[in-house]
Amino acid sequence: MILEVDGLQIHYGTAGGTVRAVDGASFAVPEGRIVGLVGESGCGKTTAVRAIMGVLAENGRRAGGRVVFKGKPIDETNTRPLLWRDIAYVPQSAMSSLDPVYTVGAQIVEVLTKRGRHGKTAARARAAELFDLVGLSENRLRDYPHQFSGGMRQRAAIAMALALEPSLLLADEPVTALDVIVQRQILDTLRALQQRLKLSMVLVTHDISVVAYLCDEVVVMYAGQVIESGPVREVLGRPRHPYTMGLRNAFPDLMSDALELVPIAGSPPDLADPPPGCRFTPRCPFALAACSTRPAAIGSDRAGAGNAHVSACLRDGEADHLRTFALDPVTWQRSSAYATS
Amino acid sequence: MAALVSVRDVVKHFPVSRSLGEVVRRARPVVRALDGVSFEVGAGDAVAIVGESGCGKTTLGRLMLKLVEPTTGSISFDGAALGGLKGPALREFRRQAQLVFQNPFDALNPRFTIYRAVAEPLVNAGIAEAEHADRIAAAFRRVHLPDLDRYLDKYPHQLSGGQLQRVVLARALVLAPRFLVADEPVSMLDVSVRAGILALMREVRDAMGLTAIYISHDLALVRYLCDRTLVMYLGTIVEDGPTEEIVRRPRHPYSRALVAAVPVPDPDQSRQPLPIKGNVPDAREPPSGCRFRDRCPHAFARCADEPPPLRAIADGHRVACHLEIA
Numbered sequence: 001m002i003l004e005v006d007g008l009q010i011h012y013g014t015a016g017g018t019v020r021a022v023d024g025a026s027f028a029v030p031e032g033r034i035v036g037l038v039g040e041s042g043c044g045k046t047t048a049v050r051a052i053m054g055v056l057a058e059n060g061r062r063a064g065g066r067v068v069f070k071g072k073p074i075d076e077t078n079t080r081p082l083l084w085r086d087i088a089y090v091p092q093s094a095m096s097s098l099d100p101v102y103t104v105g106a107q108i109v110e111v112l113t114k115r116g117r118h119g120k121t122a123a124r125a126r127a128a129e130l131f132d133l134v135g136l137s138e139n140r141l142r143d144y145p146h147q148f149s150g151g152m153r154q155r156a157a158i159a160m161a162l163a164l165e166p167s168l169l170l171a172d173e174p175v176t177a178l179d180v181i182v183q184r185q186i187l188d189t190l191r192a193l194q195q196r197l198k199l200s201m202v203l204v205t206h207d208i209s210v211v212a213y214l215c216d217e218v219v220v221m222y223a224g225q226v227i228e229s230g231p232v233r234e235v236l237g238r239p240r241h242p243y244t245m246g247l248r249n250a251f252p253d254l255m256s257d258a259l260e261l262v263p264i265a266g267s268p269p270d271l272a273d274p275p276p277g278c279r280f281t282p283r284c285p286f287a288l289a290a291c292s293t294r295p296a297a298i299g300s301d302r303a304g305a306g307n308a309h310v311s312a313c314l315r316d317g318e319a320d321h322l323r324t325f326a327l328d329p330v331t332w333q334r335s336s337a338y339a340t341s
Numbered sequence: 342m343a344a345l346v347s348v349r350d351v352v353k354h355f356p357v358s359r360s361l362g363e364v365v366r367r368a369r370p371v372v373r374a375l376d377g378v379s380f381e382v383g384a385g386d387a388v389a390i391v392g393e394s395g396c397g398k399t400t401l402g403r404l405m406l407k408l409v410e411p412t413t414g415s416i417s418f419d420g421a422a423l424g425g426l427k428g429p430a431l432r433e434f435r436r437q438a439q440l441v442f443q444n445p446f447d448a449l450n451p452r453f454t455i456y457r458a459v460a461e462p463l464v465n466a467g468i469a470e471a472e473h474a475d476r477i478a479a480a481f482r483r484v485h486l487p488d489l490d491r492y493l494d495k496y497p498h499q500l501s502g503g504q505l506q507r508v509v510l511a512r513a514l515v516l517a518p519r520f521l522v523a524d525e526p527v528s529m530l531d532v533s534v535r536a537g538i539l540a541l542m543r544e545v546r547d548a549m550g551l552t553a554i555y556i557s558h559d560l561a562l563v564r565y566l567c568d569r570t571l572v573m574y575l576g577t578i579v580e581d582g583p584t585e586e587i588v589r590r591p592r593h594p595y596s597r598a599l600v601a602a603v604p605v606p607d608p609d610q611s612r613q614p615l616p617i618k619g620n621v622p623d624a625r626e627p628p629s630g631c632r633f634r635d636r637c638p639h640a641f642a643r644c645a646d647e648p649p650p651l652r653a654i655a656d657g658h659r660v661a662c663h664l665e666i667a
Contacts, residue, residue, distance in 0.1 A: 040531040040532060040533060041502075041531055149620060150394075151620065152620075179393035179394055179558055180393070180558065180559075180560075180599065180602040180603050180604075181393065181598060181599065181602045181615065181617060182393075182620070183602070183604075184601075184602040184604070184615050185615065187604075188615070206531065206532065207604070208532075208606045209561075209603075209604035209605050209606040210604055211606075212604065212605065212606050212607060212608040212610070213604040213605075213612065232608045233608045233609065236606060236607070236608045237607075237608055237609060246533060247532060247533065248606060249536075250532045250533045250535065250536040251532055251606045252559070252561035252562045252564065252565060253561065253605050253606055253607065254560060254561040254564065254588060254600065254603045254605055255605050255607065255610060256605075256607075259564070259565060260540075260565075261535075261536035261539055261540070261565050262536055263533060263534065263535070263536035263537030263540065264533035264534075264536075265537075267501050267503065267534065
C-alpha cells in the first residue's frame with residue numbers, strides 16, 4: 001500500500017459547533033492502482049484528501065487517526081516537502097489553480113525550478129515534454145490560461161501535477177466541470193499516464209460512472225465515514241451497503257433498461273450533531289433497531305495486492321438478499337422505521 | 342397534435358469584442374450561437390435539447406421565452422409570433438411561459454424570504470394580493486412541500502438543495518403556466534436527491550398538462566424526462582428524434598460520439614473507444630459546410646461544400662448528415 005489512512009478524524013470549528021467532517025475514515029491505496037473516493041456533497045471526501053496533503057482550511061484540524069505514506073506516518077508538519085515531488089494534486093477547476101497573469105509555461109517552469117531542482121533551460125525542455133505527455137501542443141506553453149478551453153486547462157493542470165514525477169496523484173473532481181466528450185478524453189489521458197508512469201491515484205468524485213470507467217478500487221463515503229470499499233467491479237456490481245445500493249438506483253444509466261430513477265428519501269445528517277449508530281439509518285429501508293444505536297465496524301481485508309470488498313453494515317451477512325429488495329423501487333418509498341425527521 | 346411552439350430558421354449572432362485590426366478593417370465579428378434552427382413542439386410534449394457547452398442550447402431556450410430576440414427567423418407560441426407581442430399579449434405570454442433556473446442556490450435572492458420569492462411572479466403579473474396565498478399553497482402542494490408554513494418565512498440558505506429546487510419549481514408554477522423551459526434543472530443536486538426532483542418534474546408536467554423543454558448536457562439524464570431529443574452541435578440541430586432511438590441507434594456521427602462518451606455506472610460495461618477527435622471549433626469561425634466535418638470520421642468532399650439539411654429519415658426522426666441522404 002502506497003497510502004494508508006487509518007481512523008482519520010477531521011474537525012472544523014464553526015459558529016454552530018464542531019463539525020466532524022471526517023469521522024473515523026479508513027482506506028488504503030495499493031501501489032499502481034486508481035482508487036475512487038466517492039460520495040455526495042459534504043461526505044468528507046475532499047476534506048480527507050486535503051488532510052492527506054496537510055492543507056486543511058484554517059478552522060480544520062486533525063483530531064485523530066493516521067496517514068501513512070510509503071510506510072512513513074505523515075501529518076501537516078512533514079507533508080510539505082512531499083508535495084509535488086511525491087504527492088501531487090489536480091484540482092476540479094484548473095482555472096482557479098492557474099494564475100491568470102502568467103503564461104501556463106511560466107507556471108510549469110516555476111514548479112520545476114522552485115520546487116524541483118531544474119535549471120531554467122532544462123525546465124523549459126521538461127515543460128514541453130510534459131505538454132506533449134498530456135496531449136497539448138508545446139507552442140501553447142506561451143499562452144495564458146484564459147486562452148485555453150476547459151479541457152486544455154485541465155490537461156495543463158495534470159501536466160503541472162506530473163512535473164516532478166510524483167508517485168501519488170490526488171485528483172479532486174478532475175472532470176466534473178467538463179463536457180462529456182472532453183471528460184472522456186481527459187479520463188483516457190489519466191488512464192494512459194497512470195499506466196505509463198506507474199502512478200498511484202486517488203480520484204475524488206461524486207460520479208459513480210466516472211469511477212466505473214476509470215478506477216480499480218472504490219471507497220464509498222457517507223457523512224464523514226467510509227461505508228463500503230473494495231474492487232470497483234464488486235462494489236458497483238454487487239454493492240453490500242444499502243447506501244451504495246441506493247446510489248446505484250438513483251444514478252442515471254444510459255444503457256439500462258430501467259426507465260425509473262429511485263431517489264433515497266431524506267438527506268444526510270448534520271455533521272455537527274450526527275446520529276449515534278449507523279449514520280444512514282434514518283434513510284435506510286433495511287434499518288433495524290440496533291442500527292440506530294450501534295455503528296457497524298468496517299473490516300480491512302486484503303485480497304492479493306489490493307483491498308477486499310468490505311462494508312459497514314450490521315446486516316452485511318444478508319447483503320445478497322437485501323440487494324434483491326433494493327432493486328424494487330417500492331423498497332425506497334417506504335421511509336425508514338427509524339427516521340429521525 | 343398542434344404545435345404550441347414553432348421555431349423557424351432561427352439565427353442568433355452575438356457580437357464579440359473586436360481586436361484593433363478588426364476595428365480598422367471595420368469587421369464586426371460575431372459568435373454564431375444559432376445558425377438556422379427549425380423545429381416544432383407539440384402541446385403537451387416534453388423535448389430535450391442536448392449538446393456541449395457553446396452548442397447554442399441555452400440561447401435557444403432563452404429565445405423561446407423571448408428573453409433574447411433572434412437575429413433572423415421567427416418563433417411563434419400558440420400561433421402568435423413572439424416578435425410582434427406587445428402590451429397585454431406580451432404579459433399573457435410571460436405568464437404562460439416560465440423558466441426553471443439551473444442552479445437553485447443562485448436562482449433565489451438570498452435576502453428574500455421564500456414567500457417573497459414565490460409571490461414575486463404574482464406581483465409582477467398583477468394578480469390581486471387576495472389570491473396570492475391560495476396560489477402559493479397550490480404550487481407548494483404540486484411540488485410536495487405541503488407544510489408550507491415551515492418554509493415561507495425562511496431564507497434560501499436555510500433550505501437543502503432538494504428543497505430549494507422544489508421552491509424554484511413552485512415559483513415557476515405559481516402562475517399556472519402552459520410552457521416550461523428548464524435549463525439544467527438538476528445538475529447542481531446530489532445524486533440521491535436528483536432522482537426525486539426528476540420524478541417530481543415528470544409528475545407536475547403530467548398533472549398540469551405542461552409543454553416542457555429540458556436543456557441539458559447530460560443525455561443519460563434526459564432519458565428519464567423526455568420522449569424526444571434534439572442534439573445540437575455548434576449552433577445547429579444535427580439530430581432530432583425519439584430519445585430511445587438516439588440513445589440506442591444514434592444516426593448522426595456526433596450523436597454517436599456523444600452516446601459513446603457518456604460514462605455508465607456499470608463496471609462491466611464494455612468500453613468503446615471514442616469515435617471522434619479534437620475539440621469543438623471556435624463558433625466565430627465554424628467550418629464550411631457541415632460544422633462537424635473536421636472531427637467526423639466519415640467526412641468526404643461534399644461535407645465541406647454544402648451544409649447537410651435536417652431531413653426526415655423516419656417518422657419523427659430527422660438527421661442532418663450527407664451520409665444519411667446519399
